[in-house]
Amino acid sequence: MFATFMIDQLDALTLARIQFAFVVSFHIVFPAFSIGLASWLAVLEFRWLKTGKPIYAEVYKHWVKIFAVVFGLGVVSGVVMSYQFGTNWAVFSDKAGNVIGPLLAYEVLTAFFLEASFLGIMLFGWGRVSKRMHFTATAIVAIGTLISATWILSANSFMQTPQGFMVGADGLLYPTNWLEIIFNPSFPYRFAHMVTAAFLTTAFVIGGIGAYYIQSKKHAEHRQHGRVMLGMAMIMAIFVAPAQVLIGDEHGLNTLEHQPAKVAAMEGIWEDERGAALRLFAIPDQENQTNKYEVKIPYVTGLILTHSLDGEVKGLKNWAPEDQPHVIIVFWAFRIMVAIGMLMVLVGLFSAYKYFKKQQFNTDSVWFHRAWMMMTPLGFIALLSGWFVTETGRQPWTVYGVIRTAESMSPLAAQQVATTLIGFIVLYIFVFGAGSFYILRLIAQGPKPYTDPAEDNFYEHSVTESQGRALSGDSNPAKGTEEGLDEPANDVDDGGLR
Numbered sequence: 001m002f003a004t005f006m007i008d009q010l011d012a013l014t015l016a017r018i019q020f021a022f023v024v025s026f027h028i029v030f031p032a033f034s035i036g037l038a039s040w041l042a043v044l045e046f047r048w049l050k051t052g053k054p055i056y057a058e059v060y061k062h063w064v065k066i067f068a069v070v071f072g073l074g075v076v077s078g079v080v081m082s083y084q085f086g087t088n089w090a091v092f093s094d095k096a097g098n099v100i101g102p103l104l105a106y107e108v109l110t111a112f113f114l115e116a117s118f119l120g121i122m123l124f125g126w127g128r129v130s131k132r133m134h135f136t137a138t139a140i141v142a143i144g145t146l147i148s149a150t151w152i153l154s155a156n157s158f159m160q161t162p163q164g165f166m167v168g169a170d171g172l173l174y175p176t177n178w179l180e181i182i183f184n185p186s187f188p189y190r191f192a193h194m195v196t197a198a199f200l201t202t203a204f205v206i207g208g209i210g211a212y213y214i215q216s217k218k219h220a221e222h223r224q225h226g227r228v229m230l231g232m233a234m235i236m237a238i239f240v241a242p243a244q245v246l247i248g249d250e251h252g253l254n255t256l257e258h259q260p261a262k263v264a265a266m267e268g269i270w271e272d273e274r275g276a277a278l279r280l281f282a283i284p285d286q287e288n289q290t291n292k293y294e295v296k297i298p299y300v301t302g303l304i305l306t307h308s309l310d311g312e313v314k315g316l317k318n319w320a321p322e323d324q325p326h327v328i329i330v331f332w333a334f335r336i337m338v339a340i341g342m343l344m345v346l347v348g349l350f351s352a353y354k355y356f357k358k359q360q361f362n363t364d365s366v367w368f369h370r371a372w373m374m375m376t377p378l379g380f381i382a383l384l385s386g387w388f389v390t391e392t393g394r395q396p397w398t399v400y401g402v403i404r405t406a407e408s409m410s411p412l413a414a415q416q417v418a419t420t421l422i423g424f425i426v427l428y429i430f431v432f433g434a435g436s437f438y439i440l441r442l443i444a445q446g447p448k449p450y451t452d453p454a455e456d457n458f459y460e461h462s463v464t465e466s467q468g469r470a471l472s473g474d475s476n477p478a479k480g481t482e483e484g485l486d487e488p489a490n491d492v493d494d495g496g497l498r
Helices: 002-009 012-051 054-087 090-124 131-160 178-182 187-215 217-258 260-267 300-306 327-356 366-375 378-394 414-445 465-472 477-482
Strands: 165-167 173-175 278-285 290-297 397-399
Touching: 012 054, 012 131, 012 187, 012 217, 012 378, 012 414, 054 090, 054 217, 054 414, 090 131, 090 173, 090 178, 090 397, 131 178, 131 187, 131 378, 131 397, 187 217, 187 327, 187 366, 187 378, 217 260, 217 300, 217 327, 217 366, 260 278, 260 300, 260 327, 260 378, 278 300, 278 327, 327 366, 327 378, 366 378
Parallel strands: none
Antiparallel strands: 165 173, 278 290
C-alpha cells in the first residue's frame, strides 16, 4: 500500500531525491560522530600515558568499542551512497565524474586506507603492541578521519560553489585547475563549520552520558568515569560552542556572496529588503511567494548579514519560482540548527558557572546534569538540520548554476526507485537499529575496571630454541629441552622485545 501510494503520488525524480535524503541522513551521523570520537579517544589515551591514571584507560577502552560500531556503520552507509550515484544519478556521475570522481578517489587513497591500516591496531592492539605504538595508531586514525572530511567536504563544496573547471562540447565537466576545485570559495568555511559541529555533537553525547553516570544510582561505580567524560565535554561547550557561532556567521556571509537565493530562503525574505528583519516565526507560502503568520524583529537579519542597519538583502523574487529552493524546509531547518546552537552556548555558560562554583560534579546539581542529558541527542538533530539547509538550499541544482537536479537523474521508472527506497528503509531499520541497540547496551553497562594489569604490557615475541628447532624441522627437539636449552637465545638481537 505504501509503495502504491509513492508510485501514484510521486514521480521518479521526487522519489530519487527522497531516497538520497534518507540515505545521506543516516550516513552523515556516523562519520561526524566518528570524527569527534577518534579525536577524543586520542586525547584520552594521551592523558593516560601522561598521568598513568587507570581511569583514562578505562574510559578509553569503553568508548573505543562504541567507536568501532560507529565507524563500521559509517562505512556500510557510505557504500550505499556510492551505489546510489551509479543507479539513481548516473547522468550526474557522467557529467561531473571528471571532477567529483578523483576527489572521492583521493579520499579513499589518502584517508580510508590510512584509517583501515591503523584501525586494527587501535581496536585490537591493546596489550599486543607498545603503549606508544597504540597511541600512534589512535592518533593516525583521528587524523585519517579529518583527512576524509577534507576530501568529502571539498567535493560537496565544489557542488555548492564550483570553480576551476570548463564545460566541454559534450556537456561534461573537465578540470582546469585542481587547486581551485579543491579550495573552492565555500570550502574553508564549510570544513571549519562541519568539523566543529562534529566535535560539539560528540562532546554533548559524551557529556550527557557522563552526567547520567554521575546521577544514576545504578552507576555509582562509574561516577569517576562520568566526571572524566563531563569534565572534558564541558571544555568543548565553554570554548567551542561560542566559536561555532562565529564560524557560522562567517559561513553565512560566504553563502550570501555565492548563494544568495539560499540565504533568502533561510531568512524567508521574498522582496529585496533594506534593514531586513529577523523572522522568528513564519509559514513560507511558496505558491503565493509570501509568508504567513510572521513574527519578526526589524533590522536584525540585515545587521547580521550586511553588518549594517540599512544593508540590503535580496529577496527570493529575484529568481524564477523554478529556480528557488524549497523554502519551508530551508527556513525551518535553519531555525532548528540555530536554536540548538544557542542552547549549546547556554549550556556552556551554565557549565562555566558551575565550574567556578566547584559544583559541576556534585550529585546535588540535578538540573545542571539534566541539562547535559537533555542535550545528548540534540547535536545530531542540529547536524541533520544543517545538512538539510545546505543540500535543500542548493536546489534545483546538483552543481550550483551548472547542472540541474532534473537533468542529473538516471532514466528510471518510479516503480524502480520506490522498490529500492522501501528496501533501504527496511534494511536500515534492521542494521542501524541493531547497531544503535548495541551502542545503548554498551553505555548501559558502563566502563569496566582492569581485571589484569598485564594488559598494559605488550606481548614478548622471543623465539625459544625448542620452538626454533620445531620450526626448522629438527627431528629431536626434546634433546634441547632436556639440556635446559628451552630459553630465549642470548646471542639473538631481538630489538629489546624481551
